[in-house]
Amino acid sequence: MGAQKTGLLRTPWFQLTLALVAVVLLVVAPLLLPIPVNQTLARIGVFAVAVLGLNVIMGYTGQVSLGQIFFLGLGAYVTAYGVENGWNIALVFLAAVVIPGVVGLIVALAAARLGGLAIAMVTIALPIIGVPLAKRLSDVTGGSQGISARFSSAPDWTGLANDQWQYYLVLAIGGISFLLVFNLVRGKYGRAFRIVKENEAVAGAMGISPYRYKVLAFTIASMVGGVSGFLYMVVVQYTSPETLAFHHSISLLAAMVVGGAGSIIGSLIGGIYYVLVPNFTNEVAPTLTSLIQGAILLLVLFILPGGIASLPRVLRRWTGRSSRSSPPASSPPEASAPSSDPSPSTPPNTSPSTSSTTPPSTASVKEDSP
């Protein structure tokens, strides 16, 4: 019975219907919901995109990045600056993506060459340098006061309220970002990112340069971070040095882990976690906020190391195991195939007894940087 149910869940028709229902709900929702709820939903979208970017470099490619919030902040500042100077909004958006992308590229070209934890170390520096820099460059950034930019009021022709219009902007731009990243990580590039994460020696043997793919993933993560910064300005309309403070980067990382590292859905769940859990803990016990958040993080890590997004997979394993245990219907044909061999079940003629004494020979000595 369980098998039938999961079978239905996996049919393309069912999934298509489910996706359509979800889209319709997402589109209709802001017309029915109160303003604060719409604003919260929009904020979830903003941080889901930020977590998505982090997932590209960390979840998929396995490079610890503690600087993702810097790219959100950079995107936000670029947006504010562009709006203040009266740029066309399309140009503002482009700059908010490209400038963080270029900064990310330069950082990665230097950091990924060093290998190991160097990327983590360099990325710690980004928000730490970014905050005083944002304070100093007050001509551009407004200093400690911050800078606000109102460009996301609903146009008259839409007949929408501001909160609804902002929600739709986030939904459209965030949705496209999710779609693009989803496409990217399920084919050629997703496989390459994953093997760079798991085994650089094998990656090299497949023609995949770990260095180049780390740089690529970091650049994409920075650009997606820039998108989230633009969306942040759409919703919040104000940014200050606090926006890119280091502790937000840690929260983003926790959100990614709780949602599910290396998972698209996990990024969305991460966005929900990032926005809702602090709200929730603030209301329940304002003095214990970080304690409760830490407890939630540990709880998820213990119960679901793959994050909340891995829940269906874990459940399927459980149900699959119990239903498969009775009939060996799915056993490989292999057992009967080599019938020419009189004793297919004799113990394998191994040399591992001797050869496995050497350490795994996949160690890479040649640094993979140009």
Place this chain on the structure above:
Amino acid sequence: MAARLTLADVNLHFGGVTVLKDVGFTVEPGTVLGLVGPNGAGKTSLFNCISGHYRPSSGSIRIDDAEISQTRPAGMSRHGLARTFQHPALQLESTVLDNVLLGGHARLPGGPASWAVRLPPMVRSERELRAEALDRLEELGLGWAAHRSADELSHGLHKGVELCRALMARPQVLLLDEPAAGLSHGEVDSFIQTIHGLKAAGEITLVIVEHHMGVISALADRVVVLNHGSKLMEGTACQAQSDPRVIEAYLGKDSMDSNDSTDTRDGIGDDAA
């Protein structure tokens, strides 16, 4: 098309330790070279030098006319080189099919932007690669496992999947590091059949490291024996098995006759001290 692999005076040192010393040989296009030697002889290290994972301290390695001793691993696919690892290095959480598709990476066109927007040529190439991967798995008798997660498979099947992944690159030169280690008799037989099939097609040059002398005798046109990082001898499998120097390297000074009479399947490496 199969390519010629030429090594000349390859040396490899780690600090003061000499792992390879003046190793040289040529593998003619379309032939199979068996690379044997006792544990620690330097066979895997030599593979690592050829595949770019180690940089030889000196010497020359060429595929046809291209010098590759300074090339990085990721650059080797351009020279038509592929390899497997002594300890199968699969992505255990991915499906067998995804593992195999990875081998075709270098053949897929397009940059990240084209893939992010799913341009039709990218979608088509992915679909074709999938079909090819499924065919190859089917040929190796692994079709049933395509959608299983790799960690559900036995060690012997991992070796098959890894071979399949390497073949997806359509290499001109293929290095196999102990492809038969840990395989059952049936699996060894089907492995030998597979390699015979590849040889018959004549499009690939193979180097096989193997302790299992049955495999070497069945497949290798020529054999190179390494000992303590140096080439001990080169010749046919028969010559290698009866060469006193080789037997000494494996067994110490005495008793070649007792070994000779046992089943050829027994890896001579098994007897190494």
